[in-house]
Amino acid sequence: GAVVSQHPSRVICKSGTSVKIECRSLDFQATTMFWYRQFPKKSLMLMATSNEGSKATYEQGVEKDKFLINHASLTLSTLTVTSAHPEDSSFYICSARVRRQVDTEAFFGQGTRLTVV
């Protein structure tokens, strides 16, 4: 299957700082990328959907000024957690898919464990 690389896999930061997480599709062009947040033993909660070259669509309850998403190219999307707080500590995971008329599966990055201290 296609490869999605997410970096970093783990990050610890201080409250008030910003953290950037990268999601790259290595061997395909991802027209759409999704960002999820996952709490321990819980399912994936969709935060936002980004399409290359346009603004991200955020799910209800997700602060767009806090979770900045940029999808500047067909192979890279970034999620920046701004002014991080301990409650932002979580597992963040991206997925990417190619939009076609016929659906394709979404491929996932390995996730980023964010700890805010």
Place this chain on the structure above:
Amino acid sequence: EDKVVQSPLSLVVHEGDTVTLNCSYEVTNFRSLLWYKQEKKAPTFLFMLTSSGIEKKSGRLSSILDKKELFSILNITATQTGDSAIYLCAITSGGSNYKLTFGKGTLLTVNP
């Protein structure tokens, strides 16, 4: 709002048992239903279903979709300890983003 409900939420079986995991959904403009297996980190893709009644099979795993009843099942036969994982069901709905909405998952534990 799109909704995906998985059951059971958790299941403990012995090696060799057969299990059936359930996924029901409510969605406007359904496009496809996907099953993923999540062990420690990233979910790995298992199946994508778009048509009713056509079984997809991969080794000991199989899945089928019923678009009339808005339901899918994932079967695992002759379970092994390596099958222990969270199994996630997701649907793709139409619209401009084709977003993927996940259920809460079923935590499967296979004991030796």
